[in-house]
Amino acid sequence: MTKQICNPPGWPSEVPAAETFYNAALPCLASAWQPLLGRAEFEYSQPKILVPSNGNATSPCGTVGPTTTGFYCSSNKTIYLPMGRIHPDWNGVPIVYLSLFSHEFGHHVQTLSGSLQEAWRQRRAAGSDSPAGLEWSRRMELQSECFSGLFIGAVVDSGGPFTESDIGNVLQAWIGDPTHGTNANIDAWFNRGVQNQIALCNTWIASSAEVA
Template identity: 40%
Template sequence: MPNYAGPPPGAPFGPRFSPYVAKKSNTGVIVAVAIFAIVALTGGLVAAVALIGGSSRHVADAGYSSTYPTSTYATETTTSTTETTSSTEEPTTTRPARTTERETPASQTPSGPRSVAATGNNPLFARPNYGLENIPCSLSRWASDQASVERFFRSGIGCLDAMWSRMLGAVDLPFETPKLAVPRSLSESSTPCGSGGTTTGVTPFYCPTNNTIYMPMDRIELDVWGNHPGPYLSILAHEYGHHVQNLSGISEAYGNQRYDAGADSAAGLELSRRMELEAQCFSGMFLGSASVSGGSVDKNIYNEAWNAQDRGDDYARNGKRDHGTAQHNIAWWQHGATTNRNQQCNTWLSASADVS
């Protein structure tokens, strides 16, 4: 597997390393030695609860639908040919055939980039210097009325598109922008993923069936965060992280593995936590990169997001340990924000204790 620095430390609040550009040519800055030194010294997750300042507030427990449709793109299961020696992540259990899926004849296979059904050895993690390019983000002004909220989220998706489209293109993976729905309440929308899948309809979520991010007004905790845009942007970036997982093929491999393990088994719930914590790390990568790019994501928005990541099973309303502890949600987000390296967000290769 690709070299991996280990579980994320509780990243210190203060000066951050400059985010990095993903290029096919392998040019770019290697992750700062300090990060690896911290990992080697800690050997595991460091509590970051103190960074929250004792606040009991939390960002809505963002979710990913439990519906796993056939990908829009033709996919192939492969093993990375870069810095990889072995893989134990792909299950060998034979699953019953799904009657709703049909294989695409070779003669009809679409041209262009295709997703790769793999988790830990996905092409996203093939090189240690892969990360998001620093691109200025232009956000619409935040206000709490529905029209302003939708404009804000649409502008945020534009910023996320600019960064992630280049990253996916650099590793020959497909890209398309997600759709967005901002209803006053989820009951106003019809979704093929039900009311939020594993999150039982109490939070924002991404539905891969129709490639849509749902951000209902009654699920983004306006009463908690008021006119501070940082937490809302981090929630959007988390859901967009699930979109990236879907485009890359991580979602397909995850769905197959969880199906085999049993969705609510101990192994199945651990897979769900790996999925969610990876999306947390991707969210941090975006905020960290955007905050040094000279656009709308200034230090205030970044700091608001930094101090708003105590989501997770601690606040879950579905009774399942499928998102990870608040401490791990904090640590993975902050790790992504301070490293901006895809490999550093590869939760699939981390020890079980680091995704509990």
């Protein structure tokens, strides 16, 4: 992924500021991913962004509640970014929000490549909440986290406002769960992405321990 300066203004302190921040970051993600998708002969299309004003939103994929940090719906190719679960420690730390946004954008990339649809098919076939089904969820989520690291690695130390030292803020922000993986694995896949080799983000062939 080519290095670039990405400098969305401020940080998502309230809904208007969040809309400004994410809409300014969107062209950065588009310019980062479009060449990679093009070389793989996938057609790029822009996702929509929605910051629910009351913390709730209804999508074709279900209801997005105020406790959701971020959510991507493949049916309408929309990234939902409610404000309700934003942690106070993130205030004034824009790179954490940029990482959240790039993670959800990673699910859009998975949709454009068809891997998201296949992962959901496999999860449903295994039973969504079965051990095998949850492992499919983690493979999907950890790849998207790796994609987030790929993008963040492309914007740090690029002449813009973000530096490699900011990456520590990202690694401290996320808490693992059975659908997304352990804290250690979330950090590990993010750091793989930062190495800027997209092949390192292939969670589909990783061992079960690597996606626990």
